[in-house]
Amino acid sequence: MSHSFSPDVATSVSPRPGRAGSAAEAAGLDLPSPETEEWRYSPIGDLRLDRFGPVTSPPESRGAVADRFEAATPSRAATVVVVDGFVTSIEIDDGWASKGLIVTTDDEPTGLDRPDATVIDHLHRAFSPPALRIGAPDGLAVDVPVVVLSHHGAADGATFPHLLIRTGPGAELSVIEQQTSGDGPGLGVPVVELVAGDSSNLRYVVVQENGAEQWQLGRQLSSIGAQATLRTGIAAFGSRYARTRTDSRLVGRGGTAHMSAAYYGDGDQILDFRVFQHHDARDTRSDLVFKGSQDDTSGSVYTGMVHIHPDGAGTNAFQTNRNVKLSEDAWAWSVPNLEIENNDVHCSHASTVSPVDADQRFYLHARGVPPTIADRLIVAGFYQEVIDRLPVAAARDEVRRLIAEKLDRRSDDA
Amino acid sequence: MSSLIISGLRAAVDGNEILKGVDLEIGAGEVHAVMGPNGAGKSTLSHVLMGRPGYEVLGGSVTLDGVELLDLPTWQRARAGLFLAMQYPTEVPGVALSDVLDASAATDFGSGDELDRRLLAEADRIGFDHQFLDRPLNVDMSGGEKKRNETLQLAVMAPRFAVLDELDSGLDVDAMHQVSQRVEAATEETGLGILVITHYSRLLDELKPDRVHILVRGRFVASGGPELAQELEETGYGAYQDDEPAPPAATATDPFADPLA
Numbered sequence: 070m071s072h073s074f075s076p077d078v079a080t081s082v083s084p085r086p087g088r089a090g091s092a093a094e095a096a097g098l099d100l101p102s103p104e105t106e107e108w109r110y111s112p113i114g115d116l117r118l119d120r121f122g123p124v125t126s127p128p129e130s131r132g133a134v135a136d137r138f139e140a141a142t143p144s145r146a147a148t149v150v151v152v153d154g155f156v157t158s159i160e161i162d163d164g165w166a167s168k169g170l171i172v173t174t175d176d177e178p179t180g181l182d183r184p185d186a187t188v189i190d191h192l193h194r195a196f197s198p199p200a201l202r203i204g205a206p207d208g209l210a211v212d213v214p215v216v217v218l219s220h221h222g223a224a225d226g227a228t229f230p231h232l233l234i235r236t237g238p239g240a241e242l243s244v245i246e247q248q249t250s251g252d253g254p255g256l257g258v259p260v261v262e263l264v265a266g267d268s269s270n271l272r273y274v275v276v277q278e279n280g281a282e283q284w285q286l287g288r289q290l291s292s293i294g295a296q297a298t299l300r301t302g303i304a305a306f307g308s309r310y311a312r313t314r315t316d317s318r319l320v321g322r323g324g325t326a327h328m329s330a331a332y333y334g335d336g337d338q339i340l341d342f343r344v345f346q347h348h349d350a351r352d353t354r355s356d357l358v359f360k361g362s363q364d365d366t367s368g369s370v371y372t373g374m375v376h377i378h379p380d381g382a383g384t385n386a387f388q389t390n391r392n393v394k395l396s397e398d399a400w401a402w403s404v405p406n407l408e409i410e411n412n413d414v415h416c417s418h419a420s421t422v423s424p425v426d427a428d429q430r431f432y433l434h435a436r437g438v439p440p441t442i443a444d445r446l447i448v449a450g451f452y453q454e455v456i457d458r459l460p461v462a463a464a465r466d467e468v469r470r471l472i473a474e475k476l477d478r479r480s481d482d483a
Numbered sequence: 484m485s486s487l488i489i490s491g492l493r494a495a496v497d498g499n500e501i502l503k504g505v506d507l508e509i510g511a512g513e514v515h516a517v518m519g520p521n522g523a524g525k526s527t528l529s530h531v532l533m534g535r536p537g538y539e540v541l542g543g544s545v546t547l548d549g550v551e552l553l554d555l556p557t558w559q560r561a562r563a564g565l566f567l568a569m570q571y572p573t574e575v576p577g578v579a580l581s582d583v584l585d586a587s588a589a590t591d592f593g594s595g596d597e598l599d600r601r602l603l604a605e606a607d608r609i610g611f612d613h614q615f616l617d618r619p620l621n622v623d624m625s626g627g628e629k630k631r632n633e634t635l636q637l638a639v640m641a642p643r644f645a646v647l648d649e650l651d652s653g654l655d656v657d658a659m660h661q662v663s664q665r666v667e668a669a670t671e672e673t674g675l676g677i678l679v680i681t682h683y684s685r686l687l688d689e690l691k692p693d694r695v696h697i698l699v700r701g702r703f704v705a706s707g708g709p710e711l712a713q714e715l716e717e718t719g720y721g722a723y724q725d726d727e728p729a730p731p732a733a734t735a736t737d738p739f740a741d742p743l744a
Contacts, residue, residue: 427536432573432620435533436636437561437589446586450577450619 073122074227079195082125085176088195095191107185110370110402111341112310116284121227121256123196127155134220137247137276137470141463144213147172147203151219154230154259155198162213170211171204178202178233181262181290184316184345189286193229193258200231203244207237207266214461217246221283224253232261236269236297243272245461250279250307257285263301267294267321272301272460276467279307281336287313295321295350300460304468305332305340306475312341319346319353329458330359331468333475334367334399341370346388348381348414357388360455362448363399364479372404373418377411384414392422393451395444395479445476485511485548485564487644487676492543493701494531500541501527503701509644511674514667516687516712518680519698520720525680526570528698529648532678533567534560547644561589564643568633568650575620580632583620590640598639605638609661626653634662638669644676645669651686663689684712699723 074096076089100116101108134150147161149172161172176199183190205211221228236242250257257279265271279285285308293299305311317326332340346355361369371390392401405418425444433443452472456465487509494502501524509515519525531538532545534557545552552560575583584590584598592598602616611631621629630653637645647666651659667690669675679690687695687709695711696703697720704723705711 426573428573429575431533431535431557432569432575433578433583433586434557435561435567435569436583436640437558437587438583439558439586439588440556442586443558446578446582447575450575453577453619 074118074192074196076195078123078125082196082198083176091191091195095188095195098188098191101187107314107343110368111312112339118256120254121225123192124153124223124226124228125196127157127198128152128222132222134218135249136216136218137467138216138245138463141466142214142216142245145216146170146211146213147215149201149215149217151201151217151230153221153223153226154228156201165211169206169209171202171206172215173202174199175202175233176200178231180233181264181292183288183290189258190288192227193231193260196227197229197231197260200233202233202235203242204235205237205240205242208239209237210241211243212241214243214245214463217244219246219248219259221250221255221257221279223255224251225255227256227258230257230259232259234262234271234273235264236266236271238266238294239268240266241270243461245464246273246275248275248277248279250283252280252282254282255284257283257287259285259287261287261289263289263291263299265291265293265297265299265324268296269294270297271299274302274304274459274461274464276304276464276471277307277311278471279311281307281309283308283311285311287311289313289315291315291317291326293317293319293321293324293326296323297321298325298327300327301329302459302461302464303330303332303342304459304464304471305330306471308338308340310339310341312343314343316345317347317355319348319355320350322350323352324350325353326355327460328355328357329455329460330361331452331455331459331472332359332361332369333472334361334369335364335475335478336367337365338367339369340367342372343370344373346373346375346386348375348377348384348386351381352383353381354385355387358455358458359390360392360452361401362393362395362451363401364395364475366396366398368400368402370402372402372406374406374408375416375418376408377414377416379410381411382413384411384416386414386416388418390420391451393448394422394424395448441480445480448476449473485643485674485676487565487678488546489532490544492531492545493541494527495539495541496527496537501701502531504543505698505701505703507678507696507703509676509678511643511676512670513694514670514677514679514690514692516679516681516692516695517698518682518684518695518712518715520724521682523698524701525682525698526648529567529646529680532646533557533565558588561587561642566637566640566642566645568630568637568645568647570649570652572621572629572633574622576622577619579617580620580636581616584636584639587640589642601639602635605635608638609634609665610658611635627655627658630654630662631658634665638665641669641673642675644678647677647679649681650679651681651683659686660689666690684716687712697723
């Protein structure tokens with residue numbers, strides 16, 4: 070472990086207790102091994118932590134961060150800019166602020182459990198700046214989104230953003246986050262915690278369009294109360310390696326977890342999703358749809374573990390992972406799993422990895438569509454379902470644009 | 484005067500020769516019917532004409548106004564003026580009909596408005612619900628709706644020749660009437676030449692053929708006027724089949740084959 074991740078450096082970020090201890094704990098640990106189940110198929114063995122140094126203070130000059138949701142969300146409850154993990158600006162609509170919408174920083178977060186914690190999690194505890202906290206209190210229905218623009222600007226820097234989103238009982242809230250980074254190598258370790266109170270409705274979409282040299286080791290943790298619905302979306306297009314580990318827990322009776330992901334890798338990118346969906350309470354429902362494609366020598370990993378607790382009677386759990394492989398040398402691992410400890414459940418899972426469908430191709434060719442355009446239409450069409458599922462509509466156009474951009478690059482190569 | 488000329492066409496699927504020398508000449512505005520028992524090679528003929536992967540051409544030629552289609556990839560055959568109305572139209576999730584016709588090199592409407600106008604007008608002509616125009620291609624459509632969709636594309640694209648592969652399967656009486664009327668009108672309006680492939684003669688009651696050809700084991704064994712279809716209706720294919728055991732059916736390797744056909 071490089072000296073730059075030392076306890077002394079950690080305590081310089083902020084006076085939050087526990088930083089030095091977490092840094093000391095991290096110093097005694099190695100990176101996880103790709104031999105372990107949670108990291109299998111990942112390039113974690115190629116990560117050189119010592120080539121990155123933690124960013125311990127906000128950037129001095131605040132360059133403008135592009136807002137790709139500007140056109141789609143002229144009306145919003147708040148806009149927050151986060152640079153290198155530090156909240157650098159919060160603009161909150163006065164009306165929503167007076168109704169109780171919370172958008173603030175919080176350096177004493179009481180977070181959700183992080184199962185299978187590794188050195189990366191200890192580093193996050195040691196080096197994460199004060200968290201961004203977004204909350205809708207009891208009964209407040211916020212009907213326009215909160216926009217978070219999170220940018221990793223520090224070349225060779227390691228950043229540790231922390232986002233906490235909470236809805237009180239009966240509240241409604243939508244958050245969309247844009248993640249970007251510079252062109253140089255960087256390590257980003259974002260942690261997002263989503264707590265949906267009873268009978269609340271929480272939506273969160275993240276659109277990741279990092280630069281090609283970025284490493285991202287992210288976590289999403291969630292807890293869903295009784296009769297609450299959490300809808301999440303992940304759109305992953307950038308980074309050299311981007312991983313999202315999701316631990317979603319349905320803790321109250323009648324809760325729903327609705328998850329969607331669209332991802333597209335090219336070059337030598339690896340996009341990696343590890344989903345743990347727990348049905349701890351009865352009559353809960355989960356609906357997971359992950360769709361991606363892989364071009365060139367890129368790869369993707371989807372592992373989904375849906376666990377139904379002995380108390381999870383009446384569970385409905387569906388998970389689907391579909392992949393379109395656009396090149397012979399691309400690869401995709403898709404491993405959906407179920408662990409059921411109660412008999413009164415309905416579960417299904419589906420998983421496919423296949424090239425562009427030959428019959429669909431022939432159909433379009435027979436209508437006079439040239440091959441590269443036909444593939445483009447088919448691949449864009451493949452994503453339509455999951456784009457429509459993204460819970461914050463304002464993110465959809467941007468995701469379509471990103472897919473088109475990838476497809477353009479592909480057509481240029483052809 | 485356009486012409487589609489098939490001569491000495493031989494083709495194989497998985498190494499089995501299915502078409503053993505097919506000769507046929509179709510002129511503008513003509514309707515030719517190819518009939519035959521299961522496994523005769525009817526669907527293979529339609530796929531080979533359009534260049535579907537998995538069908539190996541062993542010999543012969545297919546020219547459209549002098550252009551050798553067998554040398555062209557599928558999309559260029561469409562551009563040359565050939566259309567295939569498929570027996571089992573493929574579902575293409577997330578792709579709308581207008582996207583496809585807009586991207587087609589076989590059409591040029593200049594503007595999206597003109598394409599939309601044509602789509603709406605043609606949909607009305609065959610009783611195709613406008614709601615289907617914005618749906619993903621063939622997704623969640625009934626068999627009859629899919630065939631109307633094929634006919635709609637045929638009408639909008641206005642090719643010189645169309646192969647209609649079992650267009651009647653999955654169609655109710657009303658739909659068959661509308662679809663047949665539209666196709667027949669195209670023979671007069673745009674001089675469309677048609678190769679209609681069918682197992683039963685009922686379609687030919689609506690879509691009057693100029694010539695009927697009977698395909699058995701990869702060869703035409705008889706050709707005649709419309710009365711030949713009528714004769715088949717009464718006597719079946721028995722008279723045209725010898726006792727030789729049937730070769731492996733082309734449809735046996737086709738995962739989309741209709742088990743009841």
